[in-house]
Amino acid sequence: MEASKPTAGKRFGSRGGKIQLFTNHCVVTVDMTYDKSGHPVDVKDLGRKVLDQVCKKHAVVRNLRFAYDGEKSLFTLVSLSTDSISFPVDLEEPSSRRPDQSPSERDAKRIKRQSRSKTINVVLKYVAKIPMKAIADGLRGLESENYQEALKVLDTVLRQHSANRNCLLVRQSFFHDDVRNSADIGGGVRALRGFHSSFRVTHGGLSLNIDTSATMILEAGSVMNFLLKNQNVKHESEIDWEKAKTMLKNLRIQVNGMEFKITGLSENTCRNQKFLLRQKNGNGEVQESETTVYEYHTRNKMIILNSSADIPCIDVGKSERPCFFPIELCELVSLQRYTKALTIKQRARLVDETRQKPQDKKAAIEHSLRSSRYNDEYMLRSCGITIQPNLSKVEGRILQPPVLLVGNDQNIIPYNGRWNFNNKRLRIPMTIEHWAIVNFSSGCKISQLVEFIKNNARDKGMILHAPVIFEEESHFRREPAQVRVGQMYTHIKATLPQHPQLLLCILPERKNSDLYGPWKRRCLAVEGVSTQCIAPPKNMNNQYITNVLLKINAKIGGVNSFLSVESSEKIPHVCTVPTLILGMDVSHGSTARADVPSIAAVASSRCWPQITRYRAAVRTQSSRVEMIKSLCEPVSDSTQDKGIIREVLEDFVVSSNSLKPQHIIIFRDGVSESQFNQLLNIELSQIIEACKLFDEKWEPKFTLIVAQKNHHTRFFRANPPPPNAPLVQQNVPPGTIIDENVCHPSNSDFYLCAQAGIIGTSRPTHYHVLRDDIEFTADEMQELVHSLCYTCQRSTSSVSLVAPVWYAHLAAAQMAQFKFDEHTETSSNAGVTSAGAPPIPQLPRLHNQCEAKKVKLCKNFGRERNHEKTEEMALHHQLVVAEEEKFYVPKSRAP
Structure with missing residues (x-):
């Protein structure tokens, strides 16, 4: 598709030196045809399973080329024979096969089992025709509802293409089950690397935006091993089962080749959890006897349970009809997303594992583009869609950094987006006469910290009088955070003769101290005192103290x-x-x-x-x-x-x-x-x-x-420096701006990379x-x-x-x-x-x-x-x- 000319409302800048860049957008050419849409029943969680059953049983759907979004929309290339087609589908519930039944009982109940399956009436209903030429209208700035729907059709085709390849779908990001693309971030959670792809209407025409992506998944395998890692304990006796119940709910497991969804945990241990076992005797009569889950598996199934006897069982049944398995027989199914909040350490490891240098990220994107094989997708080819195999080239501009004015009317010209205050004074430095240091940390050397602060403050033009120092008494350190803050403030108010201008608070941990919230709330909402919290590193330097002083000076x-x-x-x-x-x-x-x-x-x-x-x-x-x-x-x-x-x-x-x-x-x-x-x-x-x-x-x-x-x-230098060059030189320069080609065809928008890229690839x-x-x-x-x-x-x-x-x-x-x-x-x-x-x-x-x-x-x-x-x-x-x-x-x- 040819690039449309900018409309009158589109404005472009001209300042700055030009730079040649690659972007992770691929040019898409379109030979215009048309597409159609329909609506199946609202079965969000079971949609694809239901549709699979429809395809197996009904040739009219099996032979229909379609793309399904997993919810309510299904897009086809050809017209339906009628405006509405109905298909009844029997979908067996995953937990209807009870493990506490003997083989003979299962045979006897095979007919009844059908009554525990879901019967879903699937209706394919014609809704509207979506002309793909609406995309061409969008490129000319004539946006309409059809334009958005046409893009949705193409994105749905990408999702269907990845679903057919057994990928995990997370919106428009796709993940293969490949251990080589995952990394352990602790707690039984792995970071899985994949790719994102979506169609975009841009000033340069229709493009495919493709990028690396990541999501968190559960570590597949033993449920017991997962719980031990998740709670960071070494033995099952140390597991907090209330936390485990919350963590496991709705996860999918496999037992003896069958898949189930966890609904909860048993109230009693495996050794004590009882249920009614129905078995036929020699006369063919069904007899009921009460037994435990442990006895059933060890005696009837001849399975030796090593670690499950004295811990709860997994429940995969319903509240009125539970169904229990010993935990050691259960394995987590692969490609299950982990949606709980990550810990501080997990977040740090996730960043480390997913961070990529510019050229590595560019290579990963190009690999994803090749391996996706989108040009082999039947529906895209039928719509006349062809995706170019290379990343697009664009032209950007580098804006000059603004001049900064500091103390003594000195000018600073930032270099590579950075500057420092070495031998520089602050523009308006403050004087702090009444302040105090509050120390909640036992490992901080206060005298060294005070000396560092006073020397650096003097160089920056700030005047700091001698602070009052408050040390927390050791016997309070095991108290709750609210109590510790209250006790410290009682001591402060009894000692200081007047309202302090600043309280410098030293916390024992970085980022995750439970003292932080209560301390800030007491200072801001109750006492009205400026406060700065720090957790000094063991090897303090002038740069660290300078950063602290910048915050303090601005606060007061x-x-x-x-x-x-x-x-x-x-x-x-x-x-x-x-x-x-x-x-x-x-x-x-x-x-x-x-x-x-x-x-x-x-x-x-x-x-x-x-x-x-x-x-x-x-x-x-x-x-x-x-x-x-x-x-x-x-x-x-x-x-x-x-x-x-x-x-x-x-x-x-x-x-x-x-x-x-x-x-x-x-x-x-x-x-x-x-x-x-x-x-x-x-x-x-x-x-x-x-x-x-x-x-x-x-x-x-x-x-x-x-x-x-x-x-x-993302943007990459067209002429990158050697791989061993500093990362800031491998990324696009700070001040890089792009307002054509990959921007909106008619609206006023632009991309700006103002920061120096010192970590990973600049966003x-x-x-x-x-x-x-x-x-x-x-x-x-x-x-x-x-x-x-x-x-x-x-x-x-x-x-x-x-x-x-x-x-x-x-x-x-x-x-x-x-x-x-x-x-x-x-x-x-x-x-x-x-x-x-x-x-x-x-x-x-x-x-x-x-x-x-x-x-x-x-x-x-x-x-x-x-x-x-x-x-x-x-x-x-x-x-x-x-x-x-x-x-x-x-x-x-x-x-």
């Missing part, structure tokens, strides 16, 4: 660096007109915890015309809900929550010399393309409504941009401009986005996501550490919500000393040091500059 109101163009007010549309920049994100709990609420966070700029300072507002909402519900709350009571936007607008006006923003730029993270309309109709509408409630005569202009990290497009961020009332040019928009990746105050390198969104993500992640227990404040309508569900737990309100104070606007940044420096115990300093040691950011979203 200082500024580490500015953009040079920010200080000279040369950012188009931003420095000339009062502009509010918002970063929005929603953090969800693990899939295993549906009761944990999601947390919405909005980071907002303050002190215009600066774009470096931010604060954050957070709210809870229903679990797994992506659209933010609390942006606008039209209430009349001044004591009630008026919504996030009212909160950030009031702060902007206070911190920006009573000016209301005339431009509002919104960056939204975590939204898929299918949710773009919801974003415009729900969230943007709320923001506009909140502005009207703030001032009905005020009409600011809006620009809305979605930032996507969770995608599968670009995909920015979609959904609305632009401000009317940025392409170069102005791309330069602004690129510059915002250099404003993160806690980092000495560019981040892969604009700082406002990165801050919002950190704010939500930090507040998620607060525990939602019975003491947590609930919403004003406590009790039961209108839907009959329990009320959503609310975050505790922050102490009033953590609220932002009024600050003076310094329009002349060159003379800013001559102005009075106000100490800002601002909410944004508490939430935005989060502890690096304590956060795990999921790989798919980590900058």
Whole structure:
């Protein structure tokens, strides 16, 4: 298919030096034909099994070329003989074959067994014809429902193709059962490597996006071995059977060649678990006798049980008709996904096992493309689809990094997306007169740490007076975290004569300390004290302390660096007109915890015309809900929550010399393309409504941009350096931007890789401009986005996501550490919500000393040091500059 010309709405940038790249998109040519669609019954879990039975018994379906999505949609190449065809299918339940029956009893009950099978009436019903030429219309910007359905047809064909090859299907990712493609990450879990493939309509035409992918699966084999590894114990007597019951539920096992689904565990041990055994005597009469599972297998089956006698049995039956097996006879079926939350160690090992250097990843993608054999797929060939065997070449541009302004009016020009503060002072260094070090760790040398901090702070321009040191008494270290924090704070308040500016907290473990949540909640919500948590390594160095000081200085109101163009007010549309920049994100709990609420966070700029300072507002909402519900709350009571936007607008006006923003730029993270309309109709509408409630005569202009990290497009240097070159040179250079070829054929979008790729293969961020009332040019928009990746105050390198969104993500992640227990404040309508569900737990309100104070606007940044420096115990300093040691950011979203 020929590439369509850009429409009038598509805008391209021109700044930056050109670079030749490969991308993991393959050109697809199409000889247009047509396709049809139908709907089978809604049997999501059994769909493919049912359809297999239909094909075995009915030639009309067996001879029909089709692609099935596993749920409700089936696509065919030719018309059905009638508009609706019905097929009754008997599907035997997996657990209907009871192991406690003798062979003779099974023969006698063979006729009755049919009554325990499911009879499903499968209806193939004609719904619509989907012309494949709709894709050509989409390439010309004429998107329609048929365009989306046509792409769905092609993606379903890919799924069907992989299902026919016995792959594990995870959306559009496919995994073969090959031990060579898996790696042990501990706990009986393995990381399985596969590939992702999907069709995309791009500016360059129809393309196939193919990428490496990974998922977690259970280690196939002995159930007992899995439980020992999963709970990290050496003997079955040490297994926690309540945890085991939760872990095993709904997993599939094999026993004597038959497959079953686990429904639970027996209440008694194998030796004591009884059931009624029905057997025929010599006269052919059926007699019932009570026996145990252990006796049945050892006496009737002549099976020696070595380890199952004194532990529970596996139950594969129903509540009214259980069916038990000794655990040592059960084996987990292969290719079963592991969907529970991973531990810290498992996540680290997963990252290590799936990380690939650019050229290794490119080679793996090319291998997946060859081995997939998509061009042999009958339905693709019948639709005239031909996939080119090589990765596409694209042209990118490398934007120059922005100049940073630090103390003493010195300029820093980042190199390879990085810079340092060696022999440099902070732009606005703070003085800390009253602070303390709180030590929960027995292995930290406080004197050495204090010396490191004071020396480095002095070099950066910060003035730190001598701290008060609090050591936890050894007998408290076995107490619960809440008790330890409470005892420590009692000691602090009894000792310190006045409110401290900062508490530096030393934790005993990195990332997984149970003290972190209670400590943060006590500091932020109860006491109103800035706090920095660290877990110092054994070999501390100046760089580590510098990173800690950057966070501390920002938290208590200082500024580490500015953009040079920010200080000279040369950012188009931003420095000339009062502009509010918002970063929005929603953090969800693990899939295993549906009761944990999601947390919405909005980071907002303050002190215009600066774009470096931010604060954050957070709210809870229903679990797994992506659209933010609390942006606008039209209430009349001044004591009630008026919504996030009212909160950030009031702060902007206070911190920006009573000016209301005339431009509002919104960056939204975590939204898929299918949710773009919801974003415009729900969230943007709320923001506009909140502005009207703030001032009905005020009409600011809006620009809305979605930032996507969770995608599968990658870029590789066309002329890579030698394999032994530093990884940052093997990846695409920081500042690489692509806005043609693989982008949308008509909408305004672009890929930006702002960060230096020092680990694995760089993941670009995909920015979609959904609305632009401000009317940025392409170069102005791309330069602004690129510059915002250099404003993160806690980092000495560019981040892969604009700082406002990165801050919002950190704010939500930090507040998620607060525990939602019975003491947590609930919403004003406590009790039961209108839907009959329990009320959503609310975050505790922050102490009033953590609220932002009024600050003076310094329009002349060159003379800013001559102005009075106000100490800002601002909410944004508490939430935005989060502890690096304590956060795990999921790989798919980590900058």
